Each structure stands twice: as C-alpha cells, then as structure tokens.
Amino acid sequence: MPAAPPYLSLRPLLPWRDMDRPLDWTRVFGRAAELVVELGCGNGELLARRAAAEADRDFVGIDLDWRSVRRALRRLARAGVDNVRLVASRAPLALHRLFAPGALSEIYSAFPCPWPNQRHLGRRLFAGDFLRLCANRLALGAPLWIVSDEASYLDWVQTQVAGSGLELAGRGGAPKLDTKYERKWRGLGLAGFERLELVKRQHPEVPEPEERAMKFHWLDDCRPERLALTEEIGRRITVSFKDFIYDQRSHKGMLRTVAVEDGLKQGFWIEIGRDPDPGRPAWRVRLAPGCGVLPTAGVQRALDLARDAALATRGGRD
Numbered sequence: 039m040p041a042a043p044p045y046l047s048l049r050p051l052l053p054w055r056d057m058d059r060p061l062d063w064t065r066v067f068g069r070a071a072e073l074v075v076e077l078g079c080g081n082g083e084l085l086a087r088r089a090a091a092e093a094d095r096d097f098v099g100i101d102l103d104w105r106s107v108r109r110a111l112r113r114l115a116r117a118g119v120d121n122v123r124l125v126a127s128r129a130p131l132a133l134h135r136l137f138a139p140g141a142l143s144e145i146y147s148a149f150p151c152p153w154p155n156q157r158h159l160g161r162r163l164f165a166g167d168f169l170r171l172c173a174n175r176l177a178l179g180a181p182l183w184i185v186s187d188e189a190s191y192l193d194w195v196q197t198q199v200a201g202s203g204l205e206l207a208g209r210g211g212a213p214k215l216d217t218k219y220e221r222k223w224r225g226l227g228l229a230g231f232e233r234l235e236l237v238k239r240q241h242p243e244v245p246e247p248e249e250r251a252m253k254f255h256w257l258d259d260c261r262p263e264r265l266a267l268t269e270e271i272g273r274r275i276t277v278s279f280k281d282f283i284y285d286q287r288s289h290k291g292m293l294r295t296v297a298v299e300d301g302l303k304q305g306f307w308i309e310i311g312r313d314p315d316p317g318r319p320a321w322r323v324r325l326a327p328g329c330g331v332l333p334t335a336g337v338q339r340a341l342d343l344a345r346d347a348a349l350a351t352r353g354g355r356d
C-alpha cells in the first residue's frame with residue numbers, strides 16, 4: 039500500500055480559483071457563523087488550536103507557501119477540526135477574491151515576515167492599501183491584530199493606518215501564542231514580542247478589480263526567440279515581463295508576468311505559441327491555462343503588451 043501523503047487529507051484545502059467570487063462561506067462550512075482569517079498561518083498550529091477552542095466560529099488560514107499549507111493540512115487532520123479551511127495564496131489576492139465587504143469578524147497574523155530592510159519595503163504585507171482592504175472586509179468594530187518580534191515593523195504598520203478605516207486600539211506585550219516562529223525567536227534569545235491591535239471604525243470603499251472577459255490575440259507572424267522583456271509603469275496599472283522561456287520544438291513560449299493595479303498584485307504566465315487550429319492565424323497570445331488569475335484590466339493590459347512585444351519580433355534577419 040502506498041504511504042499516506044504528507045498532508046494526510048486535502049479536505050480543508052479550498053480549490054478557490056475555480057469557485058465563485060466572493061465565496062459563499064455558509065455553503066463552504068454548512069452553517070452561518072462568525073468568520074475569522076489568519077494571514078500567514080504557517081504550519082497551522084494556532085489555527086488548529088483556536089478552531090478547537092472556538093468551535094462556534096469558522097476559521098480560514100491563508101498562506102502562500104505550499105510547504106506551510108501542507109504542514110497545516112497535516113495538523114488540521116490530526117486535530118480533527120472541521121471549522122477550518124485553508125487557502126494557498128498571497129493574502130491580498132485571497133482577501134480580494136474570497137470575502138465580501140464586512141464579512142469578517144477578525145483578521146490576525148502571528149509573526150508576519152517583517153522585511154526589516156528598507157530595500158524590501160515594497161514586500162511588507164500590512165501597507166496602507168492592504169490595511170484598507172482588511173478594513174473593507176471586516177465588520178464594523180471588528181479587530182485586526184498583529185504579533186511581531188520586530189518593534190520597528192509595528193512602528194511602520196502604525197504609520198500606514200491613517201485613512202484606512204482602521205484605528206489603533208492598543209499596543210503592548212503579546213500573550214504567548216506558542217507558534218513555530220515564536221519558539222524559534224525565543225530559542226534565539228528574543229523576548230518581549232508585541233501585539234498591535236487595530237479596530238475597524240469606518241468602512242472604506244475599495245475598488246474591486248473589474249471582472250472582464252479576456253481578449254486573446256492572434257498574429258500571422260512572430261519570432262518569439264527574439265522577444266524582449268519590457269515594463270510599463272502606468273498611473274493605474276503596472277505590467278512587468280520578468281522571464282521568457284521558449285521551446286523551439288513545440289514553438290511555445292511562456293512569459294512570466296506581474297500586473298499591479300489598485301494595490302492588487304497578480305503573477306501569471308502568458309503563452310505565446312503556435313495555434314494548432316489551421317483556420318486561425320499561426321500564433322496566439324493567451325493566458326496560459328491553469329493560471330487562475332482574476333481577469334482584470336491589468337491582466338488584459340499585459341496580454342495587449344505581450345502581443346505588442348511579439349509583433350516587435352517580426353521582420354529583419356537573424
């Protein structure tokens with residue numbers, strides 16, 4: 039018999055990319071209950087403990103790292119809790135996609151990656167735009183709390199709060215959470231972790247990325263092996279082409295793309311390849327199957343720019 043997979047059960051994992059937006063959580067959990075979200079849930083131990091202790095609430099753990107999600111799945115299976123679901127995704131995309139305004143009773147995060155280096159400022163999760171999104175998804179009066187070992191990170195989060203709809207409710211010593219990272223930092227001799235608590239006081243409007251049918255492109259001629267990586271920084275939308283991988287045998291190229299708009303960042307692949315349909319022009323530029331992005335104006339702009347980049351490869355000699 040094959041050994042049990044390391045995650046034991048996939049049951050709590052949501053195949054959210056194929057589900058309606060926003061998700062109908064009463065259907066997911068089979069009941070109407072308060073909904074709590076943990077951002078960066080890591081190995082899921084706090085999630086599992088809280089779900090067991092607060093059985094009348096439903097919990098959603100979000101983490102972008104599959105190894106963490108796998109560990110969390112194992113932990114949830116062992117804990118036998120049924121009021122938790124896991125979402126493998128970047129937190130902003132999941133919050134945008136899965137929750138209606140005002141749907142959440144609490145959002146929290148234990149030891150989010152602090153990115154203390156100024157160079158990595160853009161990677162910090164709790165920036166102003168994201169705080170606005172959290173506020174939009176929280177019910178009025180509901181808390182967002184963060185525990186961190188980096189006081190400077192919490193200082194920075196506080197600078198981001200103005201205009202988000204959240205208000206500072208308190209900051210002080212954190213109660214013991216006993217998570218993996220807390221133990222890790224304690225093991226290194228750190229102590230005195232802090233908890234920053236914000237509360238939703240006003241409901242900020244957050245632009246929802248517009249859902250639209252994506253328009254793909256067809257070209258008569260193209261020389262993908264010459265494709266140049268470009269970037270367009272616009273007022274509302276920024277598109278960057280990061281890598282291009284081309285397979286000469288299958289005449290298929292994959293363009294790794296990042297589109298940022300209204301605080302939403304999406305990474306995906308655009309396929310530039312021969313169209314097998316003889317009734318069509320020879321080359322097509324389309325979203326690579328299985329990417330599961332929100333079909334926003336930014337993604338469409340990326341497709342249009344990929345077409346332009348492919349068109350620019352035509353003509354001339356090798």
Ligand SMILES: C[S@@+](CC[C@H](N)C(=O)[O-])C[C@H]1O[C@@H](n2cnc3c(N)ncnc32)[C@H](O)[C@@H]1O
Nearest residue numbers: 078080101102103106128129148149217218219
């Ligand atoms: C320092 S670990 C803390 C894990 C856990 N909360 C703990 O205390 O042990 C940070 C976690 O956040 C996740 N993470 C970082 N950035 C994220 C993002 N933008 N969206 C979702 N998860 C993220 C990482 O994969 C990692 O599991």
